[in-house]
Amino acid sequence: MVKSKVWTLKQQFDGQPKSSDFELVDEDLIPSIGSLEWKLLVYFQYCSESGYEYNTQFYFSEVLVEAEYLSVDPYMRVYKKETGKPMIGSGVGKVLKSANTSYKEGQKVFVNAGWRTHAIVSDKHSPYEVRHLPPLGDLPLSAGLGVMGxxxxxxxxxxxxxxxxxxxxxxxxxxxxxxxxxxxxxxxxxxxxxxxxxxxxxxxxxxxxxxxxxxxxxxxxxxxxxxxxxxxxxxxxxxxxxxxxxxxxxxxxxxxxxxxxxxxxxxxxxxxxxxxxxxxxxxxxxxxxxxxxxxxxxDVLNRWNEAFPEMLLWIQQGKLKFRETVTEGFDKMPEAFFSLFSGGNIGKAVVKV
Structure with missing residues (x-):
């Protein structure tokens, strides 16, 4: 069993976001990637009893990711979010376990699972849950959330x-x-x-x-x-x-x-x-x-790879520069988010988990 720390939205924002709008909880990720066989057994039994056709594609596409950097962005303030659910957002991290042949353990990936330290995600369930990072060269991993994200x-x-x-x-x-x-x-x-x-x-x-x-x-x-x-x-x-x-x-x-x-x-x-x-x-x-x-x-997510080579080249040539405002610690996610609206960041704001 894998445990994840999760920042959830406790109540809808009213004006400026505040600490009482969020709640930090622990979440059990069940079943974990390591118990895939048991998961499939339960799935087959459910389908048999319910009369559904078997479709194992989703289960064999799952990846367990540990977040290393998480993003905070102004859009999070206005997009509709459900109370009691994880705050929306994306991150970059490391694959801990994989039931997906496209992703190897230890590989760095982009993940869209909200404000979580760990997540089980799939590239079949949603095109946005887990994706390969572009080649970053000598850039820090966090650049996958900023200039190359x-x-x-x-x-x-x-x-x-x-x-x-x-x-x-x-x-x-x-x-x-x-x-x-x-x-x-x-x-x-x-x-x-x-x-x-x-x-x-x-x-x-x-x-x-x-x-x-x-x-x-x-x-x-x-x-x-x-x-x-x-x-x-x-x-x-x-x-x-x-x-x-x-x-x-x-x-x-x-x-x-x-x-x-x-x-x-x-x-x-x-x-x-x-x-x-x-x-x-x-x-x-x-x-x-x-x-x-x-x-x-x-809307142009399927075209991002068109931009990666040119953007990376401009960075390597010194024509394109970037800065990051890095906040240390998952417990500081709300604090980093608040700073966006008071001018606290220069360049991309990220949280180092």
Whole structure:
């Protein structure tokens, strides 16, 4: 029998997430991979008594994984979650036991099983439960959750594949010191664009400047209109939006005709349960003839391997850099999650289990 520590959602979020919303519990993983024969015996008996056909494919695809790093991300705040169940999320870890010939004991894998130290997962039950990691070269394992994981793929497919940047265009990125925004800005530079980034502290702004961003602003000190009047005299061609809310209302008038807007997130609105009262942005969309995309990276999950070689090459060439904010200890999962909404992370936030 395998025991797992699990952070469950005790109650639904109301405004800013807080400690009382979570509960840490122990979970028995039954049956374990080691008792596969017994599991199949019970399964066959159940099918015989119930009149179902035998299908052993699922059981022979199971893998027991021990998490080494777990991800915390802003999207976890707004996606629907069931109370009493594990908090949603993904991680990278090591295969302890396997009934699946595609995964060997000791192999490092990507796992999507929530905030757990251990999980029994399958690549048949869901395409997202366990997957092979891309080649990471000399990168740390945690990079599989960041620049070579969901945030990096969001930046690659959202910006390059969807927005289709052209040399000489002006790109606006907010939340630019985060896991997604920092990569978007660097990809824009690789593609020959002028990049304007917004972040929330001097340290973050200094880092963005070191990455090659052309114009960097602390949104707490400089409002959007003042910043764009200065940095985008000819307008903005691509707006990669991670923040939403009033920032977007202020930014849209600066878009050029036939500009592209990619809505990746709206972190400024995640804790507000009431409708936002703001000017209607749709007249700007109409007048500027903007193309607006809503982008969710799991929609291109089967294409991630297309991006891996190019992303890894840019990292190895020094064209693409990344940072991680690492919190030590599984017991600190909620704390690491809270910090996302107070500007506590630079780059990708992960928890070392």
């Amino acid at each position: 969901m945030p990096g793929m969001t930046a690659y497919f959202g910006f390059i594949d969807t927005c289709k940047p052209k040399i000489g265009e002006t790109v606006l990125v907010n939340g630019a010191a985060g896991a997604v925004g920092s990569v978007v800005g660097q990809l824009a530079k690789i593609k020959g664009c002028t990049v304007i980034g917004f972040a929330g502290s001097k340290e973050k702004c200094d880092w963005l400047t070191s990455l090659g961003f052309d114009h960097v602003f602390n949104y707490k000190e400089t409002d959007v209109k003042t910043a764009l009047n200065k940095s985008a005299p000819k307008g903005v061609d691509i707006y990669f939006d991670n923040v939403g809310g009033q920032f977007t209302v202020d930014a849209l008038p600066y878009m050029n005709t036939f500009g592209r807007v990619l809505v990746c997130g709206a972190i400024s609105t995640y804790h507000d349960g009431s409708p936002m009262l703001m000017p209607n942005p749709f007249m700007f969309i109409l007048q500027k003839k903007l193309t607006v995309y809503g982008f969710i990276v799991t």
